Amino acid sequence: MALKTLHYSIFKLVGGLLFLSSVSILLAVWIATTNHARTQVTKGLQIAESVLKQVLASRELQLYSSADVLTSDFGFKQAVATQDKATIQSVLDNHGQRISADVMALISLSGEVISSDFEQLNHQVTQRLAQLLQNAITQGGATGIVQIADKLYQVILLTVDAPNPIAVSVVGFELEQSFVQELKEITKLEITIQAQIADQAPLLLSSLSASEQVHALKRVGQEFDVLRLPFTYKNMYTSKRFLLSESADNKIWVTISEDLNPLFSEFNFLQFKIFVIALLSLTLALFLGMIFARNLTSPLTALAKIAQKISQGDYYSKVKAKANSQEINNLSLAFSVMQQNIKEREAEIKYQADHDILTNLFNRYQIARIVNQKIEADEYFQVVLFNILDFRSVNDTFGYQNGDACLQTLAQRIMGLGGYAARLNGGELLWIPETTITEEEILNTRQSLETPICIADISINLKLAMALVSCPDDADTEEKLFRRLNIAIEKAQHQALLYQAYHNELEALYLKKLAVLSELKKVLSTEQSELCMFYQPKLNIKSGKAEKAEALIRWNSEKLGFVSPELFIPIAEQAGIIGKLTDWIIRRVIRDIADWQQQGIDLQVAINLSVHDVSDDTLLAKVIHYLQESNVSRAKLSFELTESDLMQDPTKAIAHLNAIRNVGFGLAIDDFGTGYSSLSYLKDMPVTELKIDKSFVLNLATEVNDQNIVKTVIALAQRFGLETVAEGVEDQASLDLLTLLGCDWIQGYYISRPVAPAALIEWFNEQSLPSQTLINKET
Known part of the structure; x- marks a missing residue:
């Protein structure tokens, strides 16, 4: 719906209000005048009717007086009694001339005309006159209006008594056009008299012309037409009719009509004046409204244009x-x-x-625009990515406030190097040098950046990994640049110098990891035979029997061939699918244990868990459920965790390990001695075994340092009441030495390589354990 302008709205408001006001005034005047006119006309008609009746009554009284004088005359009575027609006629003529009567007659009681100066009565007595005659005989007199021939007469009949009635005298006056005009002058209204006698044409006397009579008679009994009166007042009348005389076959009506033209002419002129005033007022108001609207809308329009400029x-x-x-x-x-x-x-x-709020460096999006500008300009430039190693532990140890302060200080140092600097996320900072720098300069720069940061008497040391990508040699698009920076920084974190310049082989390795991840997701989401479990037995030195084994996963991909666990397990951890992989391993191991139980092989199997698995709150419940489904005891399952994983968050790890240990599962620390274990944490960890890393066992027979380390670990385990497992045993000399040092379990190629479940059964059934020689030596 289109919006109206303010100018239009003001016009509409002013014009509409004036129009409604004018129409309201016109209607009010119209209705009030009409109602007043209706009242006035109605009252006038009522008065006219009363006056008309009084005039007729006056004429009737005059007739009565004249007739009474005639009938009281003694000579007239004697002439009537003697039937002296000459005398009777003479008296009637004289009396009629004296009172200007139009009808003078004497009628016998039987209805015969005795004498008359009215020619029409010499021939007949009308039915109406005969009726009045009877009324006069019985009542002594009668009055009425009768039609004789084609004229109307107002007559009075009185009996001639001597002393009883011997005849009836008739005195009458003609109701003629002059009488109607006289009535009009008296009432100031139009008068129409209608006589209707059976079998005769109606007789009509009126002060109106023939055409006017039609309009006036149509208005008899009708109310005012309010909608028509102001516009069509010509030949408009309001009329009232009353019955003047009535007999069986004779009715005489009188219609009083008022011409509305004079009444409403002034009213219409008043309406016209109001209309003209309203029209002039409306015109003036619209003109003033236009000026007002222009004064109001002009600055608003100017402000609207300014607002549009501001929006642009x-x-x-x-x-x-x-x-x-x-x-x-x-x-x-x-x-x-x-x-x-x-x-x-x-x-x-x-x-x-464009900037990172914390460090005031450019953010990823702005630095990406800068990179694109340089690439489009075909500039040669270098990009260095710094990653703060283990930055999370800085926040956890010193608090996020101090961690943020470290980032801000580091950002200031990078900005001081010149060029462009940006924070990508977390502890990753990017630097584009102004000039080309060498590897030595980059390493020297890192040394200055790693200067300890002092915050409130706290000295915080940051360790930085660095990656270098040269553009456009190594990357000619923004997307390639950031991807290859990520590839190089990931590689740098595993280098001794914590530095890696990008080269094409890194991309190939990265693509291989993507392929591995893609195939691994497919394998875990479908029923397949590519993944399988191998088991390496653990020999109990004291009993000389293989009572335990370690579960090791193998993957022979149809597309990629053999994929080492050292490659795909870290990828699964990084991609967040290690939980699915661990779930598959646990179910497969429990199924294999159940199969061995049916064949009489009693073996406890250790499953390797990552730090992600330990943090999974649903893991323990799922393991117990799988064991119950397969009817396998909890004692047949144990778990191994690497020392480095445990040390990432010892407090949280201890809480989860306690939950695992409390339900009866064995726990071992794998690769013990290769990390940076804290004895304070070790004493609190609910583990049952320490596994000595194979790097200390492979050359145990010849390396004194390895012997000292192994001896120390075994003594430490015994002090804490833990069993020890030495992995990587590949000769009898190492086995003998471990036996002398008090090691509890051994594992390695000298006992058995990792084998498939079926091969493990065959090994149990057919093997000749090397430990038998050890047992024989001891005995």
């Missing part, structure tokens, strides 16, 4: 709007403040969008 980023044009009111002036000032605030806020937002 123009924060420097001065806000100019002609203020004709305090409100517009306030709005203009508000626009100026808004413009300044938006300018400042956009600058702040732009800075925040």
Whole structure:
């Protein structure tokens, strides 16, 4: 829906209000005048009816007086009694001339005309006159209006008594057009008299013309038509009719009509004047409204254009709007403040969008734009990525506030090197030098960056891994640059110098890892035969029997061939699918233990767990469930964890290990002696075994240092009440020495290579244990 302009709205408001006001006034005047006219006309008709009846009554009284004088005359009575027609006629003529009567007659009681000066009565007595005659005989007199021939007469009939009635005298006046005009003059209204006698044409007397009579008679009994009166008042009448005389076959009506033209002519003129005034007022109001709207909307339109410029980023044009009111002036000032605030806020937002809030270095997106600009300009430049090793432990040890302070200090040092610097995420910082630098300069730069950071009497040492990518030699797109930086920094973290310059072989290794990860996900999500478990027995030196074994996973991929666990297990940990892999291993190992139990082989199997597995709160419940499904005792299963994994978060590791140990599973620390174990943590760890790393056992028979280390570990284990397992035993001399040092278990190629489950059964059934020689020597 299209929005209306303010200019239009003001016009609409002003014009609409005036229009409604004018129409309301016109309607009010119209209705009030009409109601007044209706009341006035109704009252006038009622008065006219009363006056008309009084006039007729007056004429009737005059007739009565005239007739009474006639019938009281003694000579007239004697003439009637003697039937002296000449005398009777003479008296009637004289009396009629004296009172200007139109009808003078004497009628016998039987209805015969005795004498009359009215020619029509010499021939017949009308039915209406005969009816009045009977009324006069019985009542002594009667009055009425009768039609004789084609004229109307108001008559009075009185009996001639001598002393009883001997005849009836008739005196009458004609109701003629002049009488109707006389009534019009008296009532000031139009008069129409209608006579209707059966079998005769109606008789009509009226003060109106023939055409006017039609309109007037149609309006008899009708109310005012309010909607038509002001517009069609010509030949408009309001009429009232009443019955003047009635007999069986004779009805005489009188219709009183008032011409509405004079009544409403002034009213219509008043309406016209109101309409003209309203039209002029509306025109004037619209003109003034246009001026007002222009004064109001002009500055608003100017401010709208300024707002549009501001929305397009123009924060420097001065806000100019002609203020004709305090409100517009306030709005203009508000626009100026808004413009300044938006300018400042956009600058702040732009800075925040391009920079890392903590370090004030560029963020990843801004440095990516800078890289793209350099690549598009075909510039040669180097990119160095710094990664703070084990930065999480800095936060955990010294707190996040001190960790943030370390990042800020390191960022300032990098910015001091010149060029461009950015923080990518966490503890990763990127630097683009202004000039080309050598490997030696990069290493020297790291040395200055790693200077201890002192915060509130705390000295914090940061260790940095570094990766170098040269553009466009090593990467000609932003995407390649960041991917290859990640590849190089990951490699650098495993180098002695903690430094790695990118080369193509790293990409190949990275792609291989991706292929391994892709295939591993497929293998774990489908039923397959590529993954399998191998088992390496552990020999109990004291009993000379293989009572334990270590479970080792093998993968022969149809697509990749044999994939070493040392390659795909770390990849699974990094990709977050180590849980699925561990779940598959546990289920397969438990199934194999159940199969061995059915064949009489009693063996405890150790499964290697990663730090991710130990942190999985659902692991323990799943293991117990799988054991119950296969009807395998918990004592047949144990777990091994590497020393380095345990030391990442000893407190959390101890809590999880206690939960595993409390339900009856054995626990061993694998590769003991290769990490940086803390004895304070070791004494709290609920482990049952220490596994001596094979790097100390392979040359045990000839290396004195290895012998001292192994001897120390065994003594330490015995002090803590732990059993020891030596892995990597490959000759009898090493086995003999371990026996003398008090080692509990041995594991290595000298006993058996890792073998498949079926081969392990065959080994148990057919083997000749080398430990038998040891037992014989001891005996």
